[in-house]
Amino acid sequence: MGMGGLVLLPLAPPPINPHSSSPLGLLLSPPTFKSFKFNNLRSKSSQSRTTSITMASIKVHGVPMSTATMRVLAALYEKDLDFELIPVDMRAGAHKQEPFLSLNPFGQIPALQDGDLTLFESRAITEYIAEEYSEKGEKLLCPGCKKVKATTNVWLQVEGQQFDPIASKIAFERIFKGMFGMTTDPAAVEELEGKLVKVLDIYEARLAKSDFLACDCFTLADLHHLPAIHYLMGTDSKKLFESRAKVCDWVKKITARPAWAKVVALQKQ
Amino acid sequence: MVMKVYGDEMSACVARVLLCLHEKDTEFELVPVNLFACHHKLPSFLSMNPFGQVPVLQDDDLTLFESRAITAYIAEKHKDKGTDLTRHEDSKEAAIVKQWSEVEAHHFNPAISAVIHQLIVVPLQGEKSPDAAIVEENLEKLEKVLDVYEERLGKTKYLAGDSYTLADLNHVPYTYYFMKTSHAGLVNDRPKVKAWWDDLCSRPAFLKVSPGLTVIPVTN
Numbered sequence: 001m002g003m004g005g006l007v008l009l010p011l012a013p014p015p016i017n018p019h020s021s022s023p024l025g026l027l028l029s030p031p032t033f034k035s036f037k038f039n040n041l042r043s044k045s046s047q048s049r050t051t052s053i054t055m056a057s058i059k060v061h062g063v064p065m066s067t068a069t070m071r072v073l074a075a076l077y078e079k080d081l082d083f084e085l086i087p088v089d090m091r092a093g094a095h096k097q098e099p100f101l102s103l104n105p106f107g108q109i110p111a112l113q114d115g116d117l118t119l120f121e122s123r124a125i126t127e128y129i130a131e132e133y134s135e136k137g138e139k140l141l142c143p144g145c146k147k148v149k150a151t152t153n154v155w156l157q158v159e160g161q162q163f164d165p166i167a168s169k170i171a172f173e174r175i176f177k178g179m180f181g182m183t184t185d186p187a188a189v190e191e192l193e194g195k196l197v198k199v200l201d202i203y204e205a206r207l208a209k210s211d212f213l214a215c216d217c218f219t220l221a222d223l224h225h226l227p228a229i230h231y232l233m234g235t236d237s238k239k240l241f242e243s244r245a246k247v248c249d250w251v252k253k254i255t256a257r258p259a260w261a262k263v264v265a266l267q268k269q
Numbered sequence: 270m271v272m273k274v275y276g277d278e279m280s281a282c283v284a285r286v287l288l289c290l291h292e293k294d295t296e297f298e299l300v301p302v303n304l305f306a307c308h309h310k311l312p313s314f315l316s317m318n319p320f321g322q323v324p325v326l327q328d329d330d331l332t333l334f335e336s337r338a339i340t341a342y343i344a345e346k347h348k349d350k351g352t353d354l355t356r357h358e359d360s361k362e363a364a365i366v367k368q369w370s371e372v373e374a375h376h377f378n379p380a381i382s383a384v385i386h387q388l389i390v391v392p393l394q395g396e397k398s399p400d401a402a403i404v405e406e407n408l409e410k411l412e413k414v415l416d417v418y419e420e421r422l423g424k425t426k427y428l429a430g431d432s433y434t435l436a437d438l439n440h441v442p443y444t445y446y447f448m449k450t451s452h453a454g455l456v457n458d459r460p461k462v463k464a465w466w467d468d469l470c471s472r473p474a475f476l477k478v479s480p481g482l483t484v485i486p487v488t489n
Contacts, residue, residue: 105417106376117361121371128364147331150342157335160374162320202319 058083061103062110063090064266067168067227068122069110073266074223075126077259079137085266123160123224130220138259140220152214155221159213166196167228174235189237197240200247207246212254222254229255230264272297272343275314276323277304278481281385281442282336283324287481288438289340291474293351337374340435352474354435362430369428369436372414380410381443388450388486399487408452415455415462422461426468433472441469445479450486 058076060083062069076083088094088109096107103111104120111118112125114132119125130140142148170192173184206213214221229251232238242248254260272290274297276283290297302308302323310321317325318334325332326339328346333339344354356362384407387399421428429436444466448456456462469475 105420117364119364119368121368124364124368124371127367132360150331150333153338153341154333154335157338161335205319
């Protein structure tokens with residue numbers, strides 16, 4: 001079975017955790033392929049089975065539909081790093097059992113292995129990638145002055161503490177609930193959107209002073225927003241972004257990045 | 270020029286920053302912000318933090334908000350003095366510190382702050398009673414997080430390894446308030462978590478900051 005779009009199976013859905021960092025991961029069983037080895041020189045089709053024995057040093061355990069996994073994949077593609085994506089059978093609950101729990105005791109995807117290092121929490125993983133491989137691919141942290149690094153940390157926290165808690169709940173209401181045969185709660189959506197507009201108004205003011213959130217170049221602080229924005233822009237909530245000129249431009253810029261296109265393409269394989 | 274911290278010592282997020290400053294033996298000036306008079310919503314404050322929240326840090330011409338970004342800044346700026354809060358000399362150890370810092374931010378904090386909000390902030394706002402359902406739901410989430418901590422702390426003395434780091438520090442203020450509630454058993458009944466907590470409370474920096482954490486939660 002390939003991963004052509006979302007596949008709903010007539011099975012009892014697992015318990016839904018709206019606070020999961022990757023709610024979409026609950027829906028999917030991985031296709032019956034072995035782990036993919038991705039290399040940024042060319043993308044491999046879902047039908048190809050690599051016979052290369054070369055093991056990528058970086059392994060990502062996750063699924064392409066998961067927002068948190070997408071965050072990590074985006075960073076890896078920005079950095080032009082070879083990696084292996086090892087699917088996790090969410091429908092079978094593999095993420096809540098060993099051996100996955102040894103990678104992440106919180107039972108959530110993604111987990112990353114790089115040599116003898118194992119990491120979980122997507123934002124810790126992306127920061128590790130950005131710093132460990134700072135000389136490769138695109139810069140994800142502005143080099144040089146400490147002031148910009150400090151400001152980047154501020155906007156990294158803003159994404160994690162102010163934006164994502166609201167955005168991911170809206171995505172849950174508008175997209176994921178429907179997939180489980182549950183109904184979107186319009187009152188909840190309205191309340192959440194009321195909170196999101198306050199955040200986006202702040203972003204609008206910020207982006208009038210700075211090309212990207214932390215500074216005038218694209219950083220992790222922008223990248224971390226991509227998965228939630230990707231999903232919300234496919235719903236009526238997109239109006240909240242489109243109606244704010246600077247935010248709208250920023251969304252267009254960050255979603256147009258080639259690395260992001262590769263992440264999105266993985267969902268279609 | 271001495272760093273300025275805008276906020277009050279009773280605020281958990283402000284206390285997070287004060288702990289870090291004390292761990293680094295760094296001088297600072299605390300500039301009170303009258304939250305009850307909504308000074309944090311005035312334009313003069315919003316120009317420092319558009320989200321209208323304390324703390325804010327000013328260090329010369331740099332203004333920062335979000336307490337975890339502030340502690341990261343202080344830890345980085347003073348990485349060569351005081352407690353090593355980030356394990357900056359080893360990139361893999363530094364990544365583990367960030368991992369457990371993210372755990373605090375995304376697993377621990379949402380649950381514990383929701384409980385504290387009901388048992389401390391809501392009563393202070395005076396208009397309604399704590400929502401028992403929200404408290405119960407978040408206590409359940411917190412228990413699952415603490416179960417993971419119990420196992421982790423069976424292998425390492427602190428969350429990110431065998432030395433105290435930001436990953437531990439960021440937990441302290443909300444946990445301090447939580448331990449004043451009737452739900453302290455969640456910590457006390459987990460021996461490794463309890464030992465870890467007792468250790469965090471023994472630190473000189475904690476002993477300087479805890480007297481300022483004066484709010485008393487309602488009984489629930």
